[in-house]
Amino acid sequence: MSAEETIVNPGPRAAPGPGAPIAIQVEDLHKSFRIPTQRVDSLKERAVHPFAPREYRELHALDGVSFEIRKGEFFGIVGRNGSGKSTLLKLLASIYRADSGTIRLAGRMAPFIELGVGFNADLTARENVVLNGVMMGLTPREMRRRLDSVIEFAELGEFADLKLKSYSSGMLVRLAFSVMMEADADVLLIDEVLAVGDASFQQKCADAFHQMKAEGKTIVLVTHEMAAVESYCDRAMLLSDGEIQHVGEPAEIGREYLKLNFEGGVESGGTAATDDSDGARLVDCRIAGGDGATLTTLEHGEEIHLQVEVELLRDVPAVHVGFVIANADELGLFEFGELVTGESGGMLEAGKRVVVKARVENSLGTGRHFVHLGVQGPGGVSIYIHKALSFVVFGTQQSRGVIVLDYEVEATVEDQAR
Amino acid sequence: MTTDSRVADLREVRGPSALGGGPRRFFDLLWLMSVTEFKRVYFGTVLGYLWSLIRPLMLFGVLLFVFTQVFKVGSNLVEHYPVFLLLGIVQFTFFQESTTNAVTSVVAQEGVVRKTQFPRLVIPVSTVLTGAFNFCLNLAIVIVFIFAFGVDPTWTWLLCPIALVLLFVFTTAVSMALSVLYVRFRDIAIIWIVVAQVLFYATPILYPVNFKPGGDFEHLLMINPLAVIFEQVRIWVLAEPEAPTIVQAAGGWLGLIPAAVIFLGICAFGAWIFKRDAPRIAEEL
Numbered sequence: 185m186s187a188e189e190t191i192v193n194p195g196p197r198a199a200p201g202p203g204a205p206i207a208i209q210v211e212d213l214h215k216s217f218r219i220p221t222q223r224v225d226s227l228k229e230r231a232v233h234p235f236a237p238r239e240y241r242e243l244h245a246l247d248g249v250s251f252e253i254r255k256g257e258f259f260g261i262v263g264r265n266g267s268g269k270s271t272l273l274k275l276l277a278s279i280y281r282a283d284s285g286t287i288r289l290a291g292r293m294a295p296f297i298e299l300g301v302g303f304n305a306d307l308t309a310r311e312n313v314v315l316n317g318v319m320m321g322l323t324p325r326e327m328r329r330r331l332d333s334v335i336e337f338a339e340l341g342e343f344a345d346l347k348l349k350s351y352s353s354g355m356l357v358r359l360a361f362s363v364m365m366e367a368d369a370d371v372l373l374i375d376e377v378l379a380v381g382d383a384s385f386q387q388k389c390a391d392a393f394h395q396m397k398a399e400g401k402t403i404v405l406v407t408h409e410m411a412a413v414e415s416y417c418d419r420a421m422l423l424s425d426g427e428i429q430h431v432g433e434p435a436e437i438g439r440e441y442l443k444l445n446f447e448g449g450v451e452s453g454g455t456a457a458t459d460d461s462d463g464a465r466l467v468d469c470r471i472a473g474g475d476g477a478t479l480t481t482l483e484h485g486e487e488i489h490l491q492v493e494v495e496l497l498r499d500v501p502a503v504h505v506g507f508v509i510a511n512a513d514e515l516g517l518f519e520f521g522e523l524v525t526g527e528s529g530g531m532l533e534a535g536k537r538v539v540v541k542a543r544v545e546n547s548l549g550t551g552r553h554f555v556h557l558g559v560q561g562p563g564g565v566s567i568y569i570h571k572a573l574s575f576v577v578f579g580t581q582q583s584r585g586v587i588v589l590d591y592e593v594e595a596t597v598e599d600q601a602r
Numbered sequence: 603m604t605t606d607s608r609v610a611d612l613r614e615v616r617g618p619s620a621l622g623g624g625p626r627r628f629f630d631l632l633w634l635m636s637v638t639e640f641k642r643v644y645f646g647t648v649l650g651y652l653w654s655l656i657r658p659l660m661l662f663g664v665l666l667f668v669f670t671q672v673f674k675v676g677s678n679l680v681e682h683y684p685v686f687l688l689l690g691i692v693q694f695t696f697f698q699e700s701t702t703n704a705v706t707s708v709v710a711q712e713g714v715v716r717k718t719q720f721p722r723l724v725i726p727v728s729t730v731l732t733g734a735f736n737f738c739l740n741l742a743i744v745i746v747f748i749f750a751f752g753v754d755p756t757w758t759w760l761l762c763p764i765a766l767v768l769l770f771v772f773t774t775a776v777s778m779a780l781s782v783l784y785v786r787f788r789d790i791a792i793i794w795i796v797v798a799q800v801l802f803y804a805t806p807i808l809y810p811v812n813f814k815p816g817g818d819f820e821h822l823l824m825i826n827p828l829a830v831i832f833e834q835v836r837i838w839v840l841a842e843p844e845a846p847t848i849v850q851a852a853g854g855w856l857g858l859i860p861a862a863v864i865f866l867g868i869c870a871f872g873a874w875i876f877k878r879d880a881p882r883i884a885e886e887l
Contacts, residue, residue, distance in 0.1 A: 209612055217885065226789040274884070278719035281617025281881040290611035295718065302717035311638050318631050319720040321623070 206290065207371055207402035208253040208276065213285035215246040215271055245271040247426040248285075253419075255290065256400040258393075260413035260420035260434060262441050268426040270375060273297065273406045277373050291370025291402075294320050296360065298375060303356065305349040309340060312348060313363055320367045330366045337362035358385060365392055372396065375406045383550045387578055390481070410438040411480040411552075411576050435478070463565035464503070467537065468493040469557055469572050484579030484588060488544040494559050494567065496538065499531045503561035505540045510571075511586050512552040520544070521558075532561075547587050548577045620723040620880040631724045636731035643732070654736050655743070658695045662688050665808060680810050682840055685744070685751050689839060690807030690832055692740045697773050697828065698798050700733030704777030705784050705791050712887050722880040726781040730774045748839070758838040765835045772827055772865060775872030782879045785886050805829050810836070811851045824852035827865040 218240040245268045253259045263269045274280045276287060277295035302319070303312045313334050317327025335344045338358040348356065364372065393416050396403060407413060413420050413434045420437040422429040422444070430440045470478045472489045482488060492505060506521030522540060526532045538559075557572035559565070579588075621628060644651050666684055669675055680686045704726045708715065711725050784790045805828045806813075811820055823829050833848050852858045879886075 206612065225786060227787040227793065228789055230787070275617070276615065278615050278617055278622075279716065279884045287615040288612035289615050290613070293719075297717045302714035304711065304714060306642060307638060315631075315634055315638065315714075316718065318627065318634055319714070319718045321627060323626075324630055324634055 204254040204256060206252050207255040207257070208290075208404070209286075209288040210252070210276075211250050211286045213246050213249040213272070213275065213287065214244075214283045215268075215275060215280065216242050216244045216283060219243055244426050246275070246282075249423075249426070249428055250285075251421060251428065251431060253402060253404065255402055257419060258397055258403045258405065258417045260417035260437070261404060261406045261423060262408060262410065262413055262420060262437060263423035264408065264444065266425075267423040269406045269423050270297075272423065273373055273375050273404065276404065289371060292321050292367075293371040293373060294364045294367040294369035295373045296364045296375060297373070303348050303360070306347060308347055309335065309344050309351075309359055313359070316363050317367055320369060322367065330368075334359075334362045334366045337365060354385070361385075361389065361392070365396075369401075371402045371404070373404050373406075376408075383578055387483075390578065410434075410441060411574060414438055414478070415480045462567075463496070463498045463500070463561070463563065464559055464567050465495045465497060466492070466557070466559075466567055466569065466572075467495050469569070471555075471573060471575055472541075479575065481576045481578060482546060484546060484548065484550060484577055486546055488542075488546050488575075490540075490542040490544065490555065490573075492538075492540045492542075492557065492559075494538045494540075496532055496534050496536050496565070498534050498563060498565055500561040500563055500565050501526060501529075501531055503532065503538060503559055503565060505538065506558045506560070507542065508556040508558075509544070509548070510554045510556060511549070512554075514554070515586065516556075517548070517553075517586060518544075546577065547589055549586050549588055550577050550579045552576050617881050618719055618722060618884060620877045621721050623719075623721050628721045628724060631720060632728050632731065635724060635728035636735065639728065639732045640735045643736075651739065655740065658688075658691050658740060659743070661695075662691050665691070669808065679813055680840070680845075681842055682751050682753050685747055685753055686810065686836060686840060687808070688744055688747050689835060690805070692737065692744055693769060693832055693835065694802060694805065694807055694828075695740070696733050696737040697769065697776075698802070699736070700730040700773050701776050701780060702794065702798065703733065704729040705780045705794055707777075708781040708785055708883060709887065716884050716887060722883055723778070723876065726777040726876075727774055729781075730770065730777050733773070734770060753840060756841045758841055761838045762835055765831050765838070768865075769828075769831050771869065772831070775869040778872040778876040779868070782876050782883070785879070785883055801826070801828065805832055806836075807832065810845065812846050820846075820851050821853045821857055824848065824857055825860045825864065827861045827868075830858065830861045 219242075220240055247268075249268075249272065261269045261272060271280065273295075274297065275282050276289070277293065277297060279295070279297070302316065304315070307315070310331060313331055314324060314327045317330065318324055322330075335341055338355075338361070340355060340359060343351070343355065348359075351359070364374075393403070397416070403416075405412065405416065417434045419432065420434045421431045422437050422440050424444055429444065430437060469492045470490075471480070471482070472491045473479045490507060494503070494505070496503070502523055502525040504521055504523045506519065508516050509518045510516050520542070522542070524532070524538050524540065532538070553575055554571040555573035555575075557567065557569045559567040616622070643654060649656075662684075665687060669687070670683065707725050707729045708722070714720075715722070715725075780790060780794060804823070804826055806823065811823055811829065811833050824833075830848050830852075833851060837845055837847060848858065849855055852861070
């Protein structure tokens with residue numbers, strides 16, 4: 185397989201086994217912040233009230249966190265707001281100092297935090313890029329050599345000598361992302377990059393992630409978007425209130441994360457599934473990729489292969505398996521289904537499994553979509569799962585519509601006086 | 603043991619610090635930041651370098667006029683009063699500009715500090731280094747004046763760098779303390795403007811150290827480390843036979859001890875407080 189092919193389609197890459205060298209080792213990490221109940225931020229106040237008790241509220245952001253990340257692993261850190269995931273990343277990036285515990289890291293590290301790598305708005309893109317490279321441990325000469333490819337990757341050629349204060353936020357994010365890419369670090373720490381940017385930038389990020397993955401870099405991704413974790417990560421970790429809830433397979437973490445969200449009574453914007461079933465049991469429901477893997481992101485135009493497996497708990501003559509594809513606003517876009525009957529008019533016996541594979545043309549607009557699943561049969565056999573699946577369609581063309589249709593346009597200019 | 607090879611490459615991450623990351627990276631970054639900032643000031647505005655020159659020259663022009671034309675005392679005090687005055691102003695401008703810029707430097711770099719790991723000390727020191735570049739260019743103007751006013755060259759000119767290095771070290775120490783204190787106490791900026799103004803008059807810039815209009819302030823004046831440095835530069839540059847040496851001005855070697863103690867004390871304080879607070883700057887911002 186050539187390098188080019190690797191970038192385009194990395195395929196299923198085996199996650200590094202337990203024998204692989206360790207890239208990041210964290211032991212019993214503690215970090216708390218002292219939040220003053222009353223902020224004293226001038227010498228005058230301090231001088232006027234020299235003995236005023238200074239009261240603090242201790243906030244335990246991280247409470248005894250230990251884990252290891254192997255070299256070449258794509259590791260996700262998820263958690264709700266305030267769970268300590270960003271603090272953990274800043275500790276790994278050496279921006280905060282831990283109260284106790286140790287962090288050990290192999291190789292050079294490049295952080296991408298709060299949508300940036302740290303820019304000075306008064307300097308031009310070129311100057312900032314070189315400065316940043318040096319901060320990440322490259323020599324000025326090395327970074328100057330990579331300057332052109334950074335600017336090129338960010339597609340900012342004509343703005344390279346513009347001060348960053350005149351940049352749009354999208355341009356800043358693009359520049360920051362390409363600096364991180366070109367810094368050629370061994371370990372990348374990335375915070376919430378996927379939440380921003382237009383479709384084409386997200387596509388670029390996706391490609392970049394696949395490429396880095398193929399190059400065997402260690403990547404830590406902090407996010408609360410489960411779709412991203414499931415599509416990129418080899419392993420993931422769920423943080424809650426500064427403690428590790430779970431470390432494991434991304435899919436497993438996704439379920440745990442959902443559970444956590446429901447326990448807290450907070451409405452999740454993600455894959456909030458409501459299950460209501462009788463007489464049948466859902467065994468499997470997913471979007472299958474070419475090689476049998478589960479997909480959570482699809483490029484526009486890439487066919488959607490839905491796969492559902494239902495175990496019948498009662499004898500029924502037939503069941504209808506139906507799907508509704510809805511967009512992020514929960515607007516139903518398309519409904520279809522199939523009636524499954526027993527062979528030559530016979531019954532479908534209890535214990536049998538009905539497997540439905542559907543192939544749908546992907547004319548969907550970019551953004552998040554859901555699939556509602558319904559199974560119905562006589563005698564009260566029913567399954568209805570609202571938002572049984574959640575997936576993201578990405579594409580290079582931004583579209584205002586909810587679907588993208590093939591079209592042909594013919595335009596002519598004619599003289600009025602004919 | 604297999605575990606050994608698995609963890610062989612690991613290095614401990616200890617969080618941000620004043621100096622961490624190795625000397626190579628520190629100096630690379632220091633140089634790059636200073637030069638970038640210097641270039642920005644130079645080429646960023648239409649008048650560029652002229653701006654940084656206009657301020658000390660205006661001050662020089664006004665003071666020269668007041669003390670030689672209005673009060674007519676300047677030239678009675680020092681043979682080459684204009685050169686003496688300019689020399690003092692250029693040195694003090696370096697001190698004042700560097701420290702004033704340093705006060706807000708760390709906070710102004712918030713975006714970088716909160717997102718990147720690098721030796722924090724680079725920030726205030728690069729501010730001082732940028733000031734030093736300016737100072738070197740201003741020195742060229744001083745040299746023109748030195749020859750224009752007919753000061754004879756002497757071998758003691760070669761000693762001046764010793765005093766200027768001390769000035770650089772002192773300025774750096776003050777900048778370090780101010781930059782990190784400002785993170786927590788925002789009124790430092792206002793306080794420092796006043797203190798710098800006081801220091802301007804408490805340093806022999808307008809008047810020589812042996813100027814005794816109403817009382818003998820020589821010994822008191824020589825408590826100020828800046829006064830000692832400026833006076834020594836004056837002696838080495840102007841080589842006036844009648845000017846007192848710093849030892850004479852301080853009333854003997856023992857008289858220099860307070861200035862030395864203050865100098866070392868401020869250096870130690872600057873280093874200590876910066877080292878102490880550097881790891882937490884990102885959290886306080």
